Amino acid sequence: MQQLKAIGYTEYEAKSYVSLVKSGTVTAYQVSKNSGIPRARIYDILKSLIEKGLVLKEEKIDGTVYSPLPVDVFLEKAQSNWQKNYQNLSNKLKQLETTEESPDNQILILKEKTTIISYCRMLIRKAEKRIIISLWDDMYEEMREELEEVAEGVQIQGITLHVDHPIKTVDLHRITHFTEAPTSKRWFVLSIDAKEMIYGSYVNDCELAFYTNDQVHIYLLEDYVWHDVLVNRLVKRNKDNLEQWISEERKKFFMEDGFVEK
Amino acid sequence: MQQLKAIGYTEYEAKSYVSLVKSGTVTAYQVSKNSGIPRARIYDILKSLIEKGLVLKEEKIDGTVYSPLPVDVFLEKAQSNWQKNYQNLSNKLKQLETTEESPDNQILILKEKTTIISYCRMLIRKAEKRIIISLWDDMYEEMREELEEVAEGVQIQGITLHVDHPIKTVDLHRITHFTEAPTSKRWFVLSIDAKEMIYGSYVNDCELAFYTNDQVHIYLLEDYVWHDVLVNRLVKRNKDNLEQWISEERKKFFMEDGFVEK
DNA sequence: TTTTAGTTACCATTTTGGTAGTCACTATTT
DNA sequence: AAATAGTGACTACCAAAATGGTAACTAAAA
Structure with missing residues (x-):
């Protein structure tokens, strides 16, 4: 039970509790049998669980039996523990944080999906004017909520792949042999107000991304997304007098004129 | 930083991150100095934090510097991790739980404050008809929310000590030399629909309590609370023809007649 | 020459998972 | 009736892993 280990219990503790939840009130011997924990260890493990309040002991005339703390009680306990701990942590860290101005031309390496x-x-959430994105479906879903929340006050431009109902203002990438190839490398770009940006390889792969506030990087990658959008629109359009049309489209995309803040 | 250890980081990891939050972007050497972690260990620790996504590495021409993941990002990450894990756990445990009828005459030992x-x-929350309590202030505060929530649909009777604004239907214990003595033992009682009950020594002490659904225990302890209430009311009243008055009061307290469910 | 920066190689302690073997009592098979 | 298998309870270890902690060495910069 990986989830129980994640909140601080050992493998044996997790197995014992789960086994007890399955079986209800039983003897220590039974817990050992059901959970696969060596008989020799079951008593000290149950003891530690009792100390932690996860298991209830009942001494009867014909021996001792153990019950699991009811699941709903356990969940309430876990939740309120977390809440307290989080509140504490949040307060302390926020107090400590020195709000130094982050220097320009940073490129930070981000690891780990979450x-x-x-x-x-x-x-x-911090965006004020314009967000430019280039996202595949699973990544989009991860931040759908946040995007839809800010969509009223912020222009969201860019392109999505395989996303079902993205924000109306973004383009949908056409399906090509390239986008469908399972081996093709996936990248994403997220640019905020042309001031900050995260881009990187795709979450399911090696889980690496970069944060930057460097103008050159931002310009290049925004333009990269723009070209992607452009080509896509061209294919759809397929007409003549492209040149002027492209420049108009570009202006509209970047909102280089006529954009009025709300 | 106890709170960080509680969510799975080691002492060194916690110290490193906290130190980085305090100092902002610095070299590994500085982290070691500020946090008190031996220089020889700081690099592998920062490495592990980078893998976990808590620390960002930036390699410059004149050396490597490290930044903390911004506190708000870290908190959001921690929260969403917890949420996912909790959801999982909740589902799995609820599926496993066998809803066997708990036998009568149980007395279970509860340990651990939370x-x-x-x-x-x-x-x-499960109460349907009547709750009888005998609670001191700190314990009352722990369950104030729940009590006030159910107070409309459920009769709440009993006595509280030192509580500021308890539910109107409960009595306030008079101040005596006994209630004020810091050494006096504190007990609490919580009886639900005269079917289930938790009673025990007080949370700040040895953190031991008992759950029972045994009718005898419930009768005895409810009566114990009743007597406490009664004596209290007597002192306030201090009149004659007490006998009849007591029996009337008792009836009202236990709602032995005339109680209509809402 | 002290401070900063980076690295290698250990070591001790604690926690955790896992084994062996003992004792007593009960139920069942032979 | 004796032998066996299963249940229930407990002591004493042990090995591996994780974690905290030390010594010492290099090399540049201040």
Whole structure:
């Protein structure tokens, strides 16, 4: 039971509790049998679980039996523990944090899927004017909520792949042999107000991304997304007098004029 | 930083991250100095934090510097991790739980403060008719929310000590030399529909309590609370023809007649 | 020459998972 | 009736892994 280990219990403790939840009130011997924990260890493990309040002991005339803390009680306990701990942590860390101005031209390496996603979500919430994205479906779903939340006050431009109902203002990538190849490398780009940006390889792969506030990087990658959008629109359009049309489209995309803040 | 250890980081990891949050972007050497972690260990620790996405590495021409993941991003990450894990756990455990009828005449031993409190909260939420309590202030505060929530549909009787604004239907214990003595032993009682009950020594002490569904225990302890209430009311009243008055009061307290369910 | 920066190679302790073997009592098979 | 298998309870270890902690060495910069 991986989830129980994640909240601080050992493998044996997790197995014991789960076994007890399955079986109800039984003897220690039975717990050992059901859970596969060596008989010799079951008593000290149950003891530690009793100390932690996860298991209830009942001494009867004909021996001792153990019951699991009811699941709903356990969940309530776990939740309120977490809440307290989180509140504490939050307060302390926020007090400590020195709000130094982050220097320009930074490129930070982000690792670990949940870190990358959390960072993206924070940035989206911070956006004030324009967000440019290039996202595949699973990544989009991870930040759908945040995007839809800010969509009213912020222009969201860009392209999505395989996403079912993205924000109306973004383009949908046409299906090509390239986008369908399972081996093709997937990248994503998320640019916030042309000031900050996260881009990287795709979450399911090696879980690596970069944060930057460097203007050159931002320009290049925004343009990269723009070209992707452009080609896509061209294919759809397929007409003449492309040149002027492209420049108009580009202006509209980047909102280089006529954009009025709400 | 105890809170960080509680969510799975080691002491060194916690110290490193906290130090980085305090100092902002610095070299590994500085982290070691600020946090008190031996220089010889700081590199592998930062490495592990980078893998976990808590620390960002930046390699510059004149050396490598490390930044903490911004506190708000970290908190969002921690929260969403917890949420996922909790959801999983909740589903799995609820599926496993066999809803065997708990036998009568149980007396279970509850240990650990948060376990006791969580159990009390669950019982209060389950109450349908009548709750009888005998609670000191700190314990009352732990379950104030739950009590006030069910107060409309459920009769709440009993006595509280030192509680500021308890439910109107409960009595306030008079201040005596006994209630004020810091050494006096504190007990609490919580009886739900005269079917289930938790009673025990007080949370700040040895953190031991008992759950029972045994009718005898419940009768005895409910009566014990009743006597406490009664004596209290007597002192306030201090009149004659007490006998009849007591029996009337008792009836009202236990709602032995005339109680209509809502 | 002290401070900063980076690295290798250990070691001790604690936690955790896992084994062996003992004792007593009960139920069942031979 | 004796032998056997299963249940229930407990002591004493042991090995591996994780974690905290030390010594010492290099090399540049201040």
